[in-house]
Amino acid sequence: MIQIAIFSDVHGNLPALNAVLEDIERRGIRQKFCLGDLVDFAPWGNEVIEKIRDLNVPCLMGNHDERIAFDIPIFPLSKHSEEETNARFIAIDHSKRSMTEENKKFLSQLPFHLKLNYKIGNRHWNIQLIHSSLSSNDTYLYEAEDDEVFVNMLEESQSDIVVMGHTHLSFKKSFENKKWAVNCGSAGRSKEENRLASYVILTMSQEEIIPEIVQIDYPIEQAVRGIEESDIPNYYASFLRNEKISIV
Template identity: 80%
Template sequence: MNRVQIAVFSDVHGNLPALEMVLNDIEKRGIRQKFCLGDLVDFAPWGNEVIEKIRDLNIPCIMGNHDERIAFDIPVIPLSKHSEEETEARFAAIDHSKKLITAENKKFLSELPFHLKLNYKIGQKHWNIQLVHSGLSSNDTYLYESEHDEVFMDMLEESQSDIIVMGHTHLSFKKPFENKKWAVNCGSVGRSKEENRLASYLILTMDEEEILPEIIQITYPIEETALAIMESAIPDYYAAFLKNENISVL
């Protein structure tokens, strides 16, 4: 039976070692089509390198909230869910990116589409796949697995899609609905908030009968990323976070 596989990843946040491990894993599986849901920058030192990797490989990418903030120099607003320590670290890390990211790369971020709609025809079946960073009208909406089903069902209906794939929260999940529909969060490549801190991405497998999402989680050299953070102007808070050293995951 004819089938198609694509890979979707999100929230790299400047973590080049994690991105390279994910891309290598996708390549080993023979998956040629890759899509990124944004947030290429902030919190690890390789913001420019991550952007250039996405550009060089021509990976279709949408605009995350961090990409938008860096591209257009949008002011940082404190989040009530963050501790005073994280708020201070967040301001410093984003300010670092605003100074570090090149003008050319900021232009690239500024031109990213807000979301993407894909359609795959397999046999007589068309599968509609909606890619967003966090939502249809906002790239800064926090939708967790615990959200009411109606929220995701409304998004599927509004987008006229069989599956809606998002990132942003750094917490992966798969929620099945009637008529072979899904809402999926592909997790985070470079700043997972899951307890294992593994790099996470999504494989979608489609044939004429069904579309199946699979969350893939792989190891990467966290210590290498943490050391690079500590050697940079990015607050050590983010190194401790990756090593899961008693840091809040809100």
């Protein structure tokens, strides 16, 4: 049996990342992977990157990582309210100003995809890690998508399981021949009602892969205080508390 842990979308939330890493360590899982979006919306972008670097956690380039690394302009998104649009501009600008050059360079060199292959007995398991889709790191794929979307991804990547993040909403869908599509949710900026830090554990045997979505508590108020004491809009503190704001 082999177990690996996969998390995504930390978004500068160091207290949440620490809780996820501690939970993974407590379970005795040694291999862990990150699907990107280390930065934006909480004030510890540099610290999050440095922890990922110090621990040598393989990490993909999320859309927010790419924006900060290459100073890509920010454009309004039609799905956002005026309140969220204004907050988003300020928060991302904060990341661009506060990120060290060394950390920007680190983000700029992250891979877009990662393909893993594990051999157990006479069985090879192929695991495709992506941030949001095979062709983009900014595509929103939700659980309600037609099964064909995920089946095509599995076929195109020639994998047994595709694991993604980006939407901040976890799910797992099973298909024929023991294949899976899994979203590990968000470690640091969950959009789920409980706002817990989310990640996934894959347990592999010769017979099957079993994905388990893990959701854990973390010191949200510590993250909230960090936001309130920074130049990041308090919109994101209210978001973590799941207070009534215009969230899409």
